[in-house]
Amino acid sequence: MSGTSFALAPSTAATLPAASWSSTALTLPPLGNLDAYISAVNRIPMLSADEERECARRWREQHDLEAAGKLVLSHLRLVVAISRQYLGYGLPQADLIQEGNIGLMKAVKRFDPAQGVRLVSYAVHWIKAEIHEFIVRNWRMVKVATTKAQRKLFFNLRALKRSVKAGAGDDEVLRERLTDAEIDVVARELNVKREDVIEMETRLSGHDVALDPLPAADDADEPQAPIAYLADLRHEPTEVLAARERELLATEGIEQALAQLDERARRIITARWLQVNDDGSGGATLHELAAEFGISAERVRQIEAAALKKLRKALEAYA
Template sequence: MSTTLALAPATQTLPAASWSSRALVLPPLGNLDAYIRAVNQIPMLSAEEERECARRWREQQDLEAADKLVMSHLRLVVAISRQYLRYGLPQADLIQEGNIGLMKAVNRFDPAQGVRLVSYAVHWIKAEIHEFILRNWRMVKVATTKAQRKLFFNLRSLKRGFKADADDDAVGRERLTEAEIDTVARELNVRREDVIEMEARLSGTDVALDPLPQDDQEDHHAPIAYLADQRHEPTAVLEARERERLSSEGIEHALAQLDERSRRIVTARWLQVKDDGSGGATLQELAEEFGVSAERIRQIEAAALKKLRKALQAYA
């Protein structure tokens, strides 16, 4: 969302049905500080002026009256937005969302209820800001149920209260104790499991899967490098199939190119395991079987393996 804030001129004529969803626009003011100074200079409406504007909007769909109600309360949105700066989101974005909540409040405001717009609008402004924070604070949404939302916006302040009351032995402790979990659950009327889950979510951080390497990082390994599943990558699949083919059909074809004695030596040395699982036959065992020296068996084995490699390369 852009950080430029603006309010549509009150003279703009739009259908009444479209007013509640259009963005608030002020002529470009350059930066957020200029916007805040500008809205603080907009005069507040008296109670009588407020009732008259609200009546004109409800009965006649008078856009000029609605704009006056909105303009005179923009400073309220700025003040409320400051309460949510700790979530690390741009204040300009918080103000934009709060302005939408203010417009919704004006659209629904009934002066006959006997309350000022400022009291009624606070709820709508905060609701829009809450939704914006929950959508944008993390890549993964952290709060979806009513209990989780209550915990999201209250757990940190409660934890700060626990730290303020903690003794020296608890200094530096971040996690809630069992007693503190029970206290939070009781005060907010939520389950202990909800408190534990939300604390775990808030204590985690987002990690970019493929962040840009820093200048001083020669050996940079992003999470995407070790989280990727290579089992179904096309090249890896083809390579696995080729290895399997060579280890079955290829070996069988290559062995067929050897004479019977060479094939027996290679098979006994490399392709068979003894009953006790100690590996293939030794040179001495094969020497006794064929009635030759162990050195001769080694020479036959070396020649056979060389022939096998050539046969496998030709087969591949």
């Protein structure tokens, strides 16, 4: 989402009303120019309490989009300031600002000046809520927090880890694991179970792994990608057909192939390859079969070799 435009209110930037805004010619910067955008919103004048109440009244009673746009534009600098608090999550500030602006517009839509609070105080909750949702949704491919309690722990754990690990940089905070004593401190400070802290700590310290990464230039020593050992091929069509073919060869195919042998050759193949002794060992030996048929062990071997060759041809034809 980086490099997105900052279209924040319906055509309000070019149609600002007069009064204190008359001297401000606001032109939104080109797409992707974050520094120019921040400079532009910082030049937008703040509204006085009376101006804010009047704009909010016009929006609530008359659905005046110009008044709503004025409320939004005058608080864009608040979104920029709040977005700076979440730069440590590795997400583009432009995206954080964009999501925060959505929260600001939601706050303006619901703002009631009759409650006696300024919009800046009311909007902080909505701005942070949208940024929090964006971070949880995009920080990792797999969500690290899904419940309300997990989200609270997710955003508070970083700050507490920084306090218990004095001297650690922002990037080191998530990578460095908490000790048992530090886990107890965090659990006590956040009033959560020790097991919840351990679970979230494990999620934060982990990282995403590509299921099927692009091969490296020299991947001879590269570890096997997860796609190789996570794939379930049991129901893959070609594997199903191959398994069915092997099953038919092992039953009907063998039966038909053995039927083409004479009785002595069939007995030798069955005794040597298709039977197992009571102790779990292999089939009959050449000498045992030689004694059974009254021939030499070498002759038994020759019959066996000829029978195996005939069986292979029969199975190939069956397949």
